[in-house]
Amino acid sequence: MPKSLVIVESPAKAGTLAKFLGKDYVVTACYGHVRDLPKKGISVDREKGYEPTWEVLPGKQRTIAELKKLARSAEDVYLAADPDREGEAICWHLEEVLRPQAPKARFHRAEFQEITRSAVTRAIASPGAIDRNRVAAQQARRIIDRIVGYEVSDLLWSKVWRGLSAGRVQTVALRIIVERESERERFVPVPYFSVPVTLAKGEAAFPARVVSWRGEKLRFDGTDPRLATRESAEEVVAHVRAARLAVVSVEARERRLSAPPPFTTSKLQQAAARALGFSVRRTMQVAQRLYEGKALGERGTVGLITYMRTDSTRTAEEALTAVRAHIGATYGEAALPAEPRRFRQKKDAQDAHEAIRPTSTELPPEAVARYLTTEELKLYRLVWSRFVASQMNPSLSEITTVDVEAAREGSRDVALLRATGSVLKDAGWLRAWGQEADAVEEEGEANGPALNGEAKERGNEEAAEGKVRLPALAKGDAPALVSAAAEDHETQPPPRFNEASLVKFLEENGIGRPSTYAEILRKIEDREYVRKKDRRFLPTMIGRLVVDLLREGFDDFFQTEYTARMEEELDEVEEGKLDWRAALAEFDGKFSRDRNRAAKAMASLKAGLPLAEVRKRFVDFRLTNDPGDLCPKSGHPLKLRMGKNGLFVACAGYPECEFTVDIPEPEEDPIDQSELEGQTCEECGSPMVLRTGRDGSAFLGCSSYPKCRNTVAVKVAGGKAEARPDVPTGESCPSCGSPMVTRHGRYGDYVACSNYPACRYRPPKPVTTTGVTCPKCGRGDVLVRKGRFGPFYGCSNYPSCDRNFRARPVPKACPSCGTPYLLVRERKAGPFYACEKEGCGFDEPAGDLTLYEPRTHVPPAAAGAPTEPARPGARARGTKAGQKPARPARGARSAKKTG
16 A cells, blocks of 8 residues: 655655555645635634734635545655745645644655756655745735735725726736836827948949938937938938949957756747737647657656746756757757856746756757647747757857948048948857747846947847848948938837736846736736737726826835735745745734825725816826816716726716716827718618617617617717618518628627518528537537636536536536536646536546537537517617616717627
C-alpha cells in the first residue's frame, strides 16, 4: 500500500508526477486554492491584528474529504504546489486543513522549477518546509485586496450604482488607460515636412533625405528647427534639383547587437502578443500546459518549459552547460562567447525561480512538433529560440553613413543629404532567433544604457534606411539626383495601450506582479470599464467616471507610485524584513483616512449631478454630446444620471418632464437629428420624428401616433445616422400571403412579415446545438443560448423543460461511469473534461475538444409553420400595452454598446 501522498494543483500535473514517482506514491490534485475569505463581508478582524477568517471554498468539500481520507493512511504528505506565493499559500492551507485529520503524518514542502523526472525525484528526496514569510506576503496581499475591493466598491455602490467595483491594482491599470486617452484628446498635432530624395551612382540607386538646411540640423519630431510649411519644403526641393551634389564624408562603423536575456513572465507575454498575436491570458494558459507536461510518445509525459511565473533572468548552471553544448554542435564553436552570459537582474526581481527556458536541449521544437497543438508549438518555439539565442555571440553589422552636400553657385544656401546603409557581417544570435527579431527590438536594449536624443535619432535613421545596401562611395564623388519631393507629416498622439504595451508599463512602474497581469486585464474588460478597438484599450464612459470619482476621493492612493511602494513592502514581507501585520497597519491607516474623506467629498449620482458641476469637477470624464445646462423642453437643469442600462442625461423636472439624452461611447457618433429631418411616414404621410425606445435604441416614429404606428429603425453607419426602411425579400408570408421584408433592429437585421402587427410570422431563427440530448426530458437538444450573465446551455423544449448548464456539455461519454456527456471546464491550464455525476470524479485535459464544436442550423420542423394573426388592436412593434413609444425611458442607453 502506498505510504506517501503527493498533492499538486491540477490533474494534468498530477498525472505527470505519478508517472515519475511510481507505485509507492499516490499523486492527487487539489484543484487550486481550497480556502479563501468568505464572499460576504470583509472577514478580517482589524481589532485582533487583522486576523482573517478562512473558509473552505464552495464546491471544494468533496475534494477536501478525499484528501483527508488519503492523508490519514499516509506516512508522508508532500505538498507540491507551484513555487510562488500563491503556491506556498495553497500548501499552507492544505496543511492547516489536513494535519488535524492526519496527526501522525509528516508534512513536507516539495518545490521544483521544472517538471522533469530528475527535478521531481530530487525535490521529493530533499523536501523542505513551508516558507512562512512567503505565506505571510500572500496573506497580506489577499487582505489588502479584500479591504480595498470591499470598501471602495461599497462606496461606489452608495454614490453611483450597485454593481460597480474597484481594486487596488485593477483601478490603477484603468487609470493608466484613461489618462492616456485624455492625453490623446488634448494632443494638438504639429505639421512638418521632409524632403526624401533618390540618388544614383552608375546603375545603383539608393535613398537619402535632407537632414540639414542653411547650416541648421533639421528635426523630424515636430520641434524646431524643422521644415514647418510646404513653401519652405518646396524651396529645399528646388535648391536640391538645381544644386551640384558632392560626397563630403563616408563613415563606416560596426554595430554589435547583444541578445536579450531569456524570458521572464512579462517579457514572454509581450513577445507572444507582438510575434504571435496571443492575448496575455492565452499566453499563460498555453505556457501552463507546456509546464505541466505533454505526452511525448516513448518518452512519456514531460514538462517542456520551466515554471512560467518568474521575474528572474537567472539560469541554472547545468542548463547553461547543456545549451552551450547544443549551440556548439548546431552553430559551431565560433557562435559561442568565451564565458556563459549572465544577465543583470532588476532591482525588485524575486530570484526564487529561474528564467523561462526549455527543460531539455534534447527536445527542440522539431522533435516535439507532432505532440503539440499549433499554439503550443508556436509558444514553445518562441521560448526555445530566445533561450538558445541568449547564450550566443552578438550580431555584427557594418553601418555606412554617407553625407552628400548640395550647393549651388552664387548661393550661400547649402543642403546636407544623408544616406544610411548596412551590411550584416555576422548574424550571431539572430541565427537562432530568426524571424522574431523585430519583436525583440521593440522591447529596447534590455541591458544597455539609455540612448540620448542624438543617438536615438540616429537609431531611427538606421531603422528606416539601415537595410539598404549602398554602392561604393568615396569623398568627392558626385552622385546623380534621380528624384526629390516634399512630403508632409504630422506628429502623432501617444498610442493607446495594447496588452503588450500595458504589461510593459505595469512592469516598468512596479505595479502588480507579472503573474497577476492576465487577471487584471480580464477584470477591467469584464466590468466593461474598457473595450478594445483595433486590439487596443479604449476606456468606456463608466470607466472614465469611476477614475474621476476615485481620484477625487482618494488623492494619491490609486497612483502608480503608491501602488508600486505597496508591492515593495510585500516583497519585504516575503524576505522577512517586515512583519505582515505592521505592513497592514501602515496601509490601513492611510486607506481609512482616504476612505472617510472620500465618503464626504465624492460626488453622488444617485439623485443626479448637474452638468455644470460635471464639467467643473471631472477631468477625464466628458460628455461626448454635451446638450448644455438646461432642458430644451422645460428649462429645468439637466443632470447626469446612472440607470440600470448605464449613464444618461435627464431633466431635473422628471417625472413632469421626461426629456433624456443618450451618451454615446467614445468614438461612437451621436445621432444628429438634422440628418434625419424631412422624412415622411410611408403609411400616412405625416412627418417622422426621432424617438428613443426603452432599450436605448433610436428610431423614427410617426408623429400621428397612436393613429399611425409606423416606425423605421435608425442606424449610425460611417459616422452618419440614417433611417433604414424595410427591404422586400421577394418572398411571401406563408401565414397571410403578405410580402416578407428585412427589418433593421437594435441587434441587427432580421426577416419578418410586412403585415406586422396584424401578422406576427417570422422564419425560424438558426440555433446552435451542442449535440447533446437533454438528460432531463430526453427529447430536446441542448442549445447554446445567451443570457444576462453570458452564454449558457439550455434545453430546446424550454419552458416545458428548464434543464440548463453553465459549463458546455459535449457528446462524449464518461469513460468512468458511462454518463453520455461530459462538461468542459475552463482552467488556467486550458479546457478539461469533467463528469458531473456525483461520486464519479472523472477529470482530464480536453485534448480532442475540436471534435465537438457546436453547430448552427435552422430547425427544419419549424420552417414554414404559420402563426396566428394578432388580435385586433395589436400594439406597435417593441411596445408594451398602454405604452407610447414616443416616451423615452430613464437610463435609456446601455453602458455596453450592443448595436
